Each structure stands twice: as C-alpha cells, then as structure tokens.
Amino acid sequence: MRHLLSAADLDRTTAIEVLDAAAQMAATQAREIKKLPTLRGRTVVNLFFEDSTRTRISFETAAKRLSADVINFAAKGSSVSKGESLKDTAQTLQAMGADAVVIRHPASGAPHRLAHSGWVGTSVVNAGDGTHQHPTQALLDAYTIRRHLTGTTANPDGVGNDLAGLRVAIVGDVLHSRVARSNVQLLHTLGAEVTLVSPPTLVPVGAEAWPCSISYHLDAVLADQQPDAIMMLRVQRERMGGDRTGATGFFPSPLEYTRSFGLDSRRLRMLPDHAIVLHPGPMNRGLEISAEAADSPRAVILEQVANGVAVRMAVLYLLLAQERETLA
C-alpha cells in the first residue's frame, strides 16, 4: 500500500490488517507514555484546503504519537489565497522533505491527482475530497463497529474479525456525504449489509449501482431490519443553499426533515438492545440527531474520535514504516 485514496482500494485482507494494526495502536494509547518512536525522522504534511477540526487534529495527533514531524498547512492565510496552484503548493512541500501528504480538498479527485500526476513522490492519504471519499473515517467507523459488535471478553477488539452478517443503516444526507460513499464500500468489503436511508432528493444519481440497498423510510428500516448499527450523517447545509427559514431545495423545512429522518428517543427505542449509534461529527443536534440520542449510552460518537487516532496511526505506520527506496 503506497497511498490511501479510496475505501475501494482496500480489499478484505488489507482492511482487516489495517483494523488489526489499529487495535494494537489503540492499546499503546492506554499507556502512560503514549509516544512511539516508529516514524522518527519522517515528516507528515497536513494539507487542508477545506475546514476541518477533528480530522486534522486526529491526523496530527496520530503522526505525533508515532514521533513523525508534522507540518500543518491550511489554505486560508497561505499563498493559495494568492492563486498558487495545487501542483506548486505540493511541490513546495515536497521540496521541504515531506514523506507523506495528508490532503483534504473541496474538489473530488484532488488526492488522486496528487498521487498519480507524478508531481510529488510522497505517500498521499485522502482526508476527504469533495463528495467523493473519506477512507480513514470509514476505517474508524468499521473499527468502532467491529469492536462493539464482534468483540468478546477474550478478544475485546475483535482482532481478525470482519463484519459479516451485521446490518448497518446509514441515514441522512447521502448526496453530499463522502463518509457515506466510503462506508458503503468498506462495510460491504468487510461483509456487512448496508442500507442507505435518505429522502429521495438526497440520494445521488447512480446510487442504485452501489453495493447496498436504499430506502426512503427510516421507521420501516428500523422496524423491519433491526440494524445492529445506525450511522447518522450530518445534513451539510453549507452545500445546500437555502433561505433563512432553513428551507432548501432538498427538503421543505428542518422540522420536516427531523420528523422523517432524525434519530429521536422514539426511534432509539426501536433499535435492538445491542445496537450502537454512530455519527461522523460535527453533529447538528436537533436536526439529524436529538440530544437524547447523541448523549445516550448507545452513542459511540466520542469513541469514534478516539478510535480515529488509532486508525490513522495504523494507516501512517503501514504507509511509512517500510522501505524508503520504494517510496522514491
């Protein structure tokens, strides 16, 4: 594995290998001294052309816990605002000796371009591009689901397991969600049955070809399928336009969206007892998820954040802790 650009790049064996490595990384994060010397002398650049809190901090923490040097680059306040191109920016960073570039970009495909254009010789990790892919988020979701639903007393992290037979519902704004796209691919690769639940206006064209089923009715899915895990997606209103009343071209009003697709206490009670609630964050409390659901013991949302560090440590380890020559 040279780059991590898409959840579709990971086959079942590789995905389980990443999750198992993440389990060992997570174990080291319970120690008093959390820092490992593994990537000493390597440099990781966080190249963020789009706002992000948890993903950037998570990658930064992961790299630092492995002793890599971290350079944070945010497009705001940089020469990008003077019109510097992605190519020139990336080559500048390469000249400063970066070994890996973690990139988030509003344009779908920007990480792929960076990895395959020959501009730079570094490993490229996609930290979210447009409405395309966010593979490390899918990995941390899969890790969280695996730990909670396949873990046993003897094997609390579910090391070596896949997600065969588990039912996962992904609910909400699928159209704008790279998290949903990556999760559908990765969870399917790992053997889970994925159902997308969304208003028809927020189902992307071509989604019927994805390896999942699609429903427009959350209550019916909860009652009939009894999902083992439910993932609420953020309604990405910054990508929807809309007026001051909250109405958009995608749904008539926030209240109507909440009534049809929000996870409230009634829907929480419809879930089976072992089911967990995920959300990639940041949450719109009161819109796609009620405060009661977000703060319930079934919500593993903060654990997702903690697991994100372990998963990103595993990805950086697997990409960087190998022959330097092959990276040239």
Added chain:
Amino acid sequence: MSSGPALPDAVPPAEPVGGSGGEAAGAEVLGQPEIARALTRIAHEVLERNKGAADLVLLGIPTRGLPLAQRLAARLAEVEPGLDPTAVAGSLDVTMYRDDLHKHPTRALGATDLPAAGIDDRVVVLVDDVLFSGRTIRAALDALNDLGRPRAVQLAVLVDRGHRELPIRADYVGKNLPTSLAEKVRVRLVETDGVDSVRIDGGAR
C-alpha cells in the same frame, strides 16, 4: 502491505522462518526433548539467580518468544508453589521500536500484554527464541523504557547463534549454536508451528 511474523532478528539471509516446508534440508540441532530440558534448566537458573520467583515478570517477544515465556512460567510454577503462571508471563511487542523497519516490508504488529501488576520495580526476564544481532533486544529495552522502570532486566534465549552487532548478551541460554552468516536458524514451536524443533538450514554443507 504484506507482513510476515515479527521475526526475532534482523539480517535477512539468516533469520528463523516459521511455518513448514524445507523439511529435508539442514540439520536438526534441538528436538522436543532437548528444548524441554533446556527450558527446565533455564527455569531453575532464573530461580537460582533471583532467589525465588518473587517480583519476577517473564516477557516473551512475539512471535515465538511468547510461548517460550509461557512455558518457562509454567515450569516456575511447578517449582515455586503458589505462583500463578498467568500472572508472571506477558508479551512485549517491539515492532514499533525497531531500527530496521524501513529495510523490510511492513511488519504486522504483535500484542503487548503486561501482567496486571506491571513491571515497575520488578525483575523482567525478556524471552526470545534466537539471539542474533541483538537489535531486537535493543528495541525491547527501548520498549520497556516507555512502559515502566524495572528493577533489573535479564535475557533468556533458546538459541544464541552469535554475530552480535550490539553489546548485548544473554543471561540464560538454551544452547549456544555457532553458525555462519549464510546459515538460517529455524525455530519451530508447537504453539505456533505444530512441532518443537530447532534446525540449521543452508550455508556451506
């Protein structure tokens, strides 16, 4: 992103390789009874040197140090009544502390599992199958440094094949095995490979 077992030593042409195959080539230097006798002797030496099993922790280095540590702990428990072998044995993965990570394909990470009482102010005996360059042990010492402060650290190995690259020696040795760098020492254990044997393969023969 392929990965082999966490191999005990560093230099490629001479590392013990797990699994079956290559049965015909080479010579068996230790069989099941010899390995059992060596471990029994080491167990007694550990007890003698440390005047009992109080404060002892046996940390096996994955992959094959771990079953060796568990066997040693079971033998200690036979001699020292009241000793719980599961409370003495643990594992210490050193992969993330190696200095040769970039020379190999990515290694799978093993588990680090310390006994509940921890290692602070206790006597840690590192257990590995083959002592070769000494780099694995250096990595293990670094890893221990991040986990606590043992009162003393000792080293037990099943086979010492020489060719050290660092000033490291073993306190307890199952068998000293003079080898050439071209030879491979293959340790196989029942727990990991289904059979107990130490063989030397390859080299001028």
